[in-house]
Amino acid sequence: MMDQLLQAYDDQLREGAEVGGATAVVRIGPLWLAQFPGERGFITYRSLPDDAQEIAGLADAALKHFRERTGATAVEWKTRAHDAAPGLEAVLTGHGFVADGPESIMIGRVEGLAADVALPHGIEVRRAATVDDVWAASEMQGLVFDDPHWRSRAEDAVRKLEEKSAASLWIAVADGAVVSAGRLEPVDGTDFAGIWGGATLPEWRHRGIYRVLTARRAEEALRLGKTLIHSDSTGFSRPILERSGLVAVSTTTPFVWTR
Known part of the structure; x- marks a missing residue:
């Protein structure tokens, strides 16, 4: 049952479903970059490359977008524990992202x-x-x-x-x-x-x-x-x-x- 619920979550609630209400959405590879009211930026995706260097390149491009093309004062990169994303935490902290407290995905x-x-x-x-x-x-x-x-x-x-x-x-x-x-x-x-x-x-x-x-x-x-x-x-x-x-x-x- 839990596997079915997690599959429904991944299939129905990621990418486009997460950026409804955004004032602007841009795609960079697998990333969805959204701008929300209040100068809030948001980054999500369905999956990431199986390579830390490629992930780092995506992080570079995403931050360049928000720095140079938006007025976002804060940008959230939403991670999930069940994703296969080698080195993601190190990449994000190396790019100046700070982890907030983890939350349970409840369904x-x-x-x-x-x-x-x-x-x-x-x-x-x-x-x-x-x-x-x-x-x-x-x-x-x-x-x-x-x-x-x-x-x-x-x-x-x-x-x-x-x-x-x-x-x-x-x-x-x-x-x-x-x-x-x-x-x-x-x-x-x-x-x-x-x-x-x-x-x-x-x-x-x-x-x-x-x-x-x-x-x-x-x-x-x-x-x-x-x-x-x-x-x-x-x-x-x-x-x-x-x-x-x-x-x-x-x-x-x-x-x-x-x-």
Whole structure:
């Protein structure tokens, strides 16, 4: 089962599926180079050459593109543990990329998450419906993740709200304040929807709020005809997803270059 889920991930969720919403995309060999709002660059691929020198040449070309042809202030190279890429980590660190913490690639059936979960007392969970909702949720997520780019992510979320995108932001509210939030992003042309950005203020954790937030997003994914959920999960959210039937099929580590 795990092998089948990993194959579905590789077949459906890499390359073009990862750069939806980018303002510009350029191909260099197997690399996909994307520019996102907020001067964020992103590099992905389906596979790499079986040669460290060739990989180094691709890294040279990718950084040259972002340095000279874009205003990107930070560029993420997304790696996966199950890829055959000899010497990749050494190449990236040699080019000035810094590894962030690894995350588990979690995949499972949507039905496992769309459970009837009791809502904690005093908490309202709903889809963000206004610009104020989006900004409040984004600021909270930026605080939890210590994310300096949260404002640009908020602007992107506002744009999706105004365009009535299938992507949605879900929030948990207590006494008028957003205490937890997370996105649902259906992937066009695939069986998948992604759940991203799950964040809860420290003082509101361990009350079941994130579990309810996840269930509501899964119910929305079912309404959209999706059968599989995926997420890159930290140690906070992984146990919740595992209890709902998702499994870790690999890990992903972002390497980030900063101008």
